[in-house]
Amino acid sequence: MDLNSKIRTIPDFPKKGIMFKDITTVLQDAEALKFCIDSFYGYYKDKQITKVIGIESRGFILAPALAYRLGAGFVPIRKPGKLPAEKIRQEYKLEYGTDTIEIHKDAFQKGERVLLHDDVLATGGTMAAACNLVEELGGQIIGLSFIIELAFLNPRKKITGYDIHSLVSYSSE
Numbered sequence: 411m412d413l414n415s416k417i418r419t420i421p422d423f424p425k426k427g428i429m430f431k432d433i434t435t436v437l438q439d440a441e442a443l444k445f446c447i448d449s450f451y452g453y454y455k456d457k458q459i460t461k462v463i464g465i466e467s468r469g470f471i472l473a474p475a476l477a478y479r480l481g482a483g484f485v486p487i488r489k490p491g492k493l494p495a496e497k498i499r500q501e502y503k504l505e506y507g508t509d510t511i512e513i514h515k516d517a518f519q520k521g522e523r524v525l526l527h528d529d530v531l532a533t534g535g536t537m538a539a540a541c542n543l544v545e546e547l548g549g550q551i552i553g554l555s556f557i558i559e560l561a562f563l564n565p566r567k568k569i570t571g572y573d574i575h576s577l578v579s580y581s582s583e
């Protein structure tokens with residue numbers, strides 16, 4: 411499957427200068443969707459994952475399907491003010507300003523084998539913050555998974571020491 415050809419790049423969205431990687435064209439294609447889930451499943455099936463964590467918003471699309479396939483539970487990491495119960499938060503730097511993500515304190519038990527998932531790995535800031543939240547709660551991070559990695563932004567230097575698996579990697583814009 412040539413997944414690369416199914417990804418649509420929209421220049422200057424949502425802001426000038428950003429080459430937006432649109433995965434709706436992957437998701438709407440039955441074979442491409444199946445390829446994504448099957449590829450992730452193949453990679454993680456023997457790793458005894460007990461929770462798959464999706465990052466809001468587009469991490470919520472595949473993470474529950476993958477959790478179901480792996481026989482694991484699904485946990486959301488959300489933007490601030492969305493989760494109703496007791497939670498912890500992590501602030502992180504953006505190019506301009508800061509952002510925050512949150513997770514419920516009882517999302518998983520200490521020592522659980524956790525897989526984190528998002529659609530796109532860009533600068534790595536979001537996933538680094540998500541890893542901090544999971545580790546603060548005592549989760550064991552087994553892997554970080556992405557459909558797309560923007561390797562030319564060097565995101566791996568922000569998330570060192572983890573097993574990172576991306577289906578498509580771009581070495582230039």
Ligand code: AMP
Nearest residue numbers: 429430431528530531532533534535536
């Ligand atoms: P970062 O924290 O820079 O790794 O950004 C990751 C988050 O921003 C992910 O949740 C992505 O969905 C989104 N994102 C960043 N850059 C892009 C891009 N070029 N195309 C699509 N989504 C992006």
